[in-house]
Amino acid sequence: MTALSSAPVKPPFWNNPQIRAILFQVVALIVTVAFGLSIFENTQDNLRRLGIASGFDFLSSPAGFDIIQTLIPYSAASSYGQVFWVALLNTLLVSVLGIVFATLLGFVIGVARLSKNWLVARLALIYIETFRNVPLLLQIFFWYFAVLRAMPSPRDSLSLGDAFFLNIRGLYLPAPQFQPGFGWTIAALGVAIVLTIGLTRWAHHRQMATGQPFPTVSSTLALLIGLPLMVFWLTGAPLHWQVPELTGFNFQGGLVIIPEMASLLLALTIYTAAFIAEIVRAGIQAVSHGQTEASFSLGLQSSLTLRLIILPQALRVIIPPMTNQYLNLTKNSSLAAAIGYPDLVSTFAGTTLNQTGQAIECIVITMTVYLTISLLISLVMNWYNRRVALVER
């Protein structure tokens, strides 16, 4: 009997699943790159043929138009590059404020929705059902064209103590002007923050070790407010307030919140808060009722139960959908273009695009920016999510 000397026939390499997988990936990659290249070439070709300038040189040429709200120095002589930063900061400003306010309002409404008080729970329900079911653009128009248009003219402004003025041009507030020596107050605040962190840690350790609670909240508040305030008075109150004054057509000086910004922020906050409220409610309800009962039977008050037992567990459910809402809010802020708030879409992807004719460049930059902002928010929220997630052993 002949031995089974011949080794099994080696299959051809295209039947090897590993090689085949790599092969397909390489082919897919080549096709994608070729497609991208051909589109790029094609665009270049057509732009040349139509005689349209391309490239990013326009970013350094002067813009020649003014912008109503700028957080950094800007004039009509500034470059389109500066327009970009101004517009980006305006977008970020309204998004960050919107996220903060929507989260606070959403938590309050969400908890109110579960209140045992029938009236409070119903009011929260009506709020949620109304605001999340009316399109956001309509809400922006409502605030801008219906509510804020009913304000008086600058000459008949509503005023509070001759320092705050409200009229159709916006809300005018006194602007703080820091005098030399204010740095000490800021330094004191820094010291207070460091002390607070130390105190909190110490209190935590002590409670772990001895079970003795420490009034952390009131003591840190006293530290954070008291210390800087004391230094502020000791250094002779080096802070002046510039009060807005009516000169000519408008109020001059002071800070102004323009109605475009106010209506956008109001609409974004109120709309997103309705969704956040539902997320919070769902998160709290996801924690089994037995936890509450157990906590009560241990003698914890209901506020402590919420803070120590319910919320930490609810957060695990709340964070991922919350990230979505933050992303939505940021992207929805581009509806600013409808009411003339100078955000990225209206000022950069709009006016700048139109004045320069660089459609592709402007849109690509704008898309990249929104993508970057969204990915950053996701990144931060995912990191936070990992921190509060249940650690499985």
Add this chain to the structure above:
Amino acid sequence: MNGLKALATTATLLLAATNVVHAGATLDGIKKNGFIKCGVSDGLPGFSSADEKGNYQGIDVDICRAVAAAVFGDATKVKYTPLTAKERLTALQSGEIDVLSRNTTWTSSRDSAQGMNFTGVTYYDGQGFLVNKKLGVKSAKALDGATVCVQAGTTTELNLSDYFRANKMKLTPISYDKSDESAKSLEAGRCDVLTSDQSQLYAQRIKLAKPDDYIVLPEVISKEPLGPVVRHGDDDWFDIVKWTLFVMVNAEELGITSKNVEEMKKSTNPDIKRMLGVEGDRGKDFGLANDWMAMVIKQVGNYGEIFDRNVGKGSPLKIERGLNALWTQGGLQYAPPVR
């Protein structure tokens, strides 16, 4: 919204590029479609606005109709696309429209870097200011610190900043996409002043609830020659649109109107005979029917007729001819001869 539209047009720009364009491709495409895609304003009385039946009317609309009459011998073969100031140039660049007739100012950068060809001037305009009488302002020089409503993405926006800068005045601009929003804001008092081309100011004023409360300030701060625009790169199409306007101006000069065009064909004046296609091949040179110029005049009218009907004596705007009178009557409207 606008971002989306701009994105869509950009995508078109990126993708609609495969067919290499030869000269005359625009005309071929139009003949295949059976209509002209014309970009107009989204609502400016006298220039382009839709009446209660949804028909577009105005001087800019009549240019579209005239080009359709030239190409098809039928002025109704137009598809109108209402565009905001911000969208208009991208729409033309991307091929969404064949001709842009939307009170657009002829400037050097639009002619060069942005790939446009202006075919002529339908209306010589200049930028002005509309204010409420209550403010007691008599001159634009007194507008220091004023809040000004302006349309985003226009030359107006740039002139405004230049003017305030040159006169060392403080400016608070609010840029809206639509001219209606600017008008509403002026009425509500969100801004003190509305700035735009003077013709538009008169048009905006009659749309306000109390037109008599507002005045147009005397200063004209810029030159705004408004005209139809086509894309770079198709000279044949450029010629057709350009000469459609010239024909209308020449017709007024020669006394040919939509009413008398048939009688004029019997005229002994060789200029008139050439233009109406009775003599020579001037029409065929453009790749069109030999009587296309007669069709333009018959169906749409001469320049004087469309001016009077839309913005002049025969319209609610009652704007004087002024700079827009024929050169023979002290104005700037002048067309090269048909020869």
